Amino acid sequence: YKNLINFSKSNRIQFLESKKIGHNDIEQFKIGLSSSSQHLENYLLEKGITLELLVDLGIFKINNYGKAYDLFNNRIMFPIKDNFGRTTGFGGRKLTGDGPKYVNSWENDFFKKRNLLYNMSGANKIKNKSQDLYIVEGYTDVIALNKLGLIAVAPLGTSISIEQISFTWNYVSEPILFLDGDNAGIKASSRVIDLALPELAPGKSLNFIFIGTK
Numbered sequence: 001y002k003n004l005i006n007f008s009k010s011n012r013i014q015f016l017e018s019k020k021i022g023h024n025d026i027e028q029f030k031i032g033l034s035s036s037s038q039h040l041e042n043y044l045l046e047k048g049i050t051l052e053l054l055v056d057l058g059i060f061k062i063n064n065y066g067k068a069y070d071l072f073n074n075r076i077m078f079p080i081k082d083n084f085g086r087t088t089g090f091g092g093r094k095l096t097g098d099g100p101k102y103v104n105s106w107e108n109d110f111f112k113k114r115n116l117l118y119n120m121s122g123a124n125k126i127k128n129k130s131q132d133l134y135i136v137e138g139y140t141d142v143i144a145l146n147k148l149g150l151i152a153v154a155p156l157g158t159s160i161s162i163e164q165i166s167f168t169w170n171y172v173s174e175p176i177l178f179l180d181g182d183n184a185g186i187k188a189s190s191r192v193i194d195l196a197l198p199e200l201a202p203g204k205s206l207n208f209i210f211i212g213t214k
Helices: 002-010 014-018 023-029 037-046 051-056 120-125 139-147 162-169 183-199
Strands: 032-034 060-062 068-070 075-081 087-094 102-104 176-180 207-211
Touching (some): 002 032, 023 139
Antiparallel strands (some): 075 087, 087 102
């Protein structure tokens, strides 16, 4: 995250500006910047981490010319942590160029997207099950609600899983899902209801807020 803070002092990053993400947010959520494959490779090699291991973990890939490159090059980096605050993987948002807008670390023994949520460790701030815990769409939505003093988590670019819903029930009785009020949001809510219905019980419920509806 220090790399991103230093870079943003003298360079404008349109994505961060559009999401109103400032230095305090960068520091709190440890948001980073992957700007150079070579710099990252050299840094990790100095720490004793081999290129072969980086490829095995999916952090680096091999191109058609046999050269290793950073999967997250030229991306804003969002650390994905477990509920103990341990970094298990990353989500990267493209700044410029071709390729998917978001990419995640490859799945492995300790990074399984269906079992993780962005800002999982933030749920530890909840003191009793009557408090509010919001489930939102993405990383920047979590950060936006945090600015308002609200605790939120988000799936990692995939549809929400029953494992993720069950995690929120460990903290609150009625997590609140923020969804768009369009057809896609309605369909997503129906899917969540189908997932959760067999698990509903006293102290295990759901609430929904649809954005953009009257």
